[in-house]
Amino acid sequence: DASIHLTVRVARLGTRFVLLLAEDRTESVRLEAVRRDFVANISHELKTPIGAISLLAEALEQASDDPEQVRRFAKRMSKESKRLAHMTQEIIELSRLQAADALTDPEIVDVDRVIQAAIDQNRVAAESNRISLVSGAASGEHVWGDEGMLLTAVHNLIINAVQYSPSPSRVGIGVTAHDDVVEIAVTDQGIGIPEEDLDRVFERFFRVDQARARATGGTGLGLSIVKHVVQNHGGDVRVWSQPGHGSTFTLRLPRATADSPTTALPSKAR
Numbered sequence: 001d002a003s004i005h006l007t008v009r010v011a012r013l014g015t016r017f018v019l020l021l022a023e024d025r026t027e028s029v030r031l032e033a034v035r036r037d038f039v040a041n042i043s044h045e046l047k048t049p050i051g052a053i054s055l056l057a058e059a060l061e062q063a064s065d066d067p068e069q070v071r072r073f074a075k076r077m078s079k080e081s082k083r084l085a086h087m088t089q090e091i092i093e094l095s096r097l098q099a100a101d102a103l104t105d106p107e108i109v110d111v112d113r114v115i116q117a118a119i120d121q122n123r124v125a126a127e128s129n130r131i132s133l134v135s136g137a138a139s140g141e142h143v144w145g146d147e148g149m150l151l152t153a154v155h156n157l158i159i160n161a162v163q164y165s166p167s168p169s170r171v172g173i174g175v176t177a178h179d180d181v182v183e184i185a186v187t188d189q190g191i192g193i194p195e196e197d198l199d200r201v202f203e204r205f206f207r208v209d210q211a212r213a214r215a216t217g218g219t220g221l222g223l224s225i226v227k228h229v230v231q232n233h234g235g236d237v238r239v240w241s242q243p244g245h246g247s248t249f250t251l252r253l254p255r256a257t258a259d260s261p262t263t264a265l266p267s268k269a270r
């Protein structure tokens with residue numbers, strides 16, 4: 001890597017402002033390692049469904065005179081290709097989020113609307129597992145951000161809560177606001193996460209239980225997408241969990257209030 005990475009800072013020295021330049025080689029080396037890891041992980045993760053599809057195709061060739069077997073293999077092939085499509089879509093989403101450090105065009109987003117849309121997206125899956133999605137009264141809160149990205153983040157938390165919960169059970173979605181922060185919490189009564197894995201669940205491709213995640217079609221990318229969305233919003237995501245009892249994930253986002261200074265907004269949001 002022959003390029004030079006410079007960190008530029010403006011510092012105040014008495015009454016003068018000076019520019020500080022520093023070569024940021026360690027950071028660039030680290031980022032390069034992260035990128036290489038990501039590519040290696042992607043190749044590894046894609047091999048599983050691709051391998052399965054190719055084996056199933058071979059099996060299908062052999063089984064061509066048994067209609068029942070043909071149907072079974074075709075069904076599994078379709079499941080694996082859906083998984084492959086889903087994973088590809090999440091990889092693209094994650095790369096897009098990683099490329100952008102911050103939102104370029106934040107707008108005022110209605111939190112209740114985002115939550116309602118995320119609940120609607122998960123209603124069928126929840127109902128088929130007898131899981132009730134419970135949200136409180138409308139909060140009337142707004143945040144600065146990108147509605148589509150925030151919907152993805154809340155959707156990912158709810159789909160996980162549904163996926164890792166027993167049937168029947170409840171998933172609660174609540175909103176609270178303090179000063180300049182809006183907090184969205186998703187609480188489940190599910191299997192929970194062991195303490196030693198709490199930090200790791202936000203890592204790309206990390207799953208507490210590989211075998212189970214494979215069976216449920218988990219990619220290990222959902223929470224890492226959530227983390228990048230909130231980081232791009234200048235917020236954060238936290239998790240509390242008690243194995244065997246449940247988990248709570250909270251998103252903390254910059255609050256937009258009626259007296260937010262509209263002159264500080266990007267023109268599109270004014």
Ligand code: ADP
Nearest residue numbers: 160161164192201207208218219220221222223
């Ligand atoms: P996945 O696609 O596997 O769900 P995520 O990045 O969304 O990937 O989550 C990473 C891992 O964290 C999951 O595989 C699961 O082990 C664990 N996890 C996430 N959400 C929950 C939850 N609500 N309850 C229990 N475990 C969870």
